[in-house]
Amino acid sequence: MYIGKATDIPPGGFCAFQLPRDPSCASQARSLLAATMRDLTFPIDSVEDAKLAVSELATNAHTHATSMSRPELWVWARTCPAPELVVSVFDTHREIWPVSRDTDLLDEHGKGLSIVAALSSEMGTHHTRSRLTTSRGKCVWFTLPLPTGWPVATHVITPAMAASRLSEVLRARGIPATCRGDDSGAPVISVGALNIWMEANVFSWRTSRGHVSQPLIDLQEVAERIVNCHETAGVSASPA
Structure with missing residues (x-):
């Protein structure tokens, strides 16, 4: 498999x-x-x-x-x-x-x-x-x-696309994720008490250690951190 x-x-x-x-x-x-x-x-x-x-x-x-x-x-x-x-x-x-x-x-x-x-x-x-x-x-x-010459992503990742894909990845792993728009219309994913904003180029959220941001291309990294945060009941996420 x-x-x-x-x-x-x-x-x-x-x-x-x-x-x-x-x-x-x-x-x-x-x-x-x-x-x-x-x-x-x-x-x-x-x-x-x-x-x-x-x-x-x-x-x-x-x-x-x-x-x-x-x-x-x-x-x-x-x-x-x-x-x-x-x-x-x-x-x-x-x-x-x-x-x-x-x-x-x-x-x-x-x-x-x-x-x-x-x-x-x-x-x-x-x-x-x-x-x-x-x-x-x-x-x-x-x-x-990564090796020299690693392919640079040429496709545009919009906040809406990132939110949809991140929600899909989290739900596939049994993590309850809800998606909504904030007052400005920007997508926000909520997992328990954790809120993740999809901004122009980055995912953004807060932990007990402070503000965290990660490029939208790093969706798998972000998903792993969110899963870790969920599994440790709100303890700030470890780097994946």
Whole structure:
């Protein structure tokens, strides 16, 4: 089971792949990510780094799997805070979280988060929901710089288009989202107490940490932050 293809990523889409529950989980994640990155013209060194990093995360997800749910591999791009590819491995086991310490191993058999950190620009973990079902869980993610010559989106994304697409993405993941217009007519999406404005070029919202804005092309990044905020009952969203 999967959603999307590599060519969907530059214009603001994503890929999501269901991974096997058996020991082939890591090799399948490596193969899927490598194929996606090659289609996006990433250099071979970046592809090899990504394969090693995602192998660590997928191995960990498989090692701790205790249910019939299957891990997932997610891939999308963001332009802010930097032009990066975001790679995430999702599982439904919120009771087990990797801890980033110099001496910590990702699991007792793994090589640790230090490997992923060394190979990536940024990494982290947060509460989220499946991109293929509505199951709750967590993801562990890392980012890599986008390659030179990354396609620039040429189509115009209007606030109304962004609002419609964001609502669709959130509802597909079981997040109740309502869309309305504010006094000026600008689209506003509400998820619980969180309101997200669609302005001329950006999504905009407030958290306990202050004002947040993200380009409209970064719809998948914004969706992930909103899902995290919803899943942590209003706690300010973590970067995806």
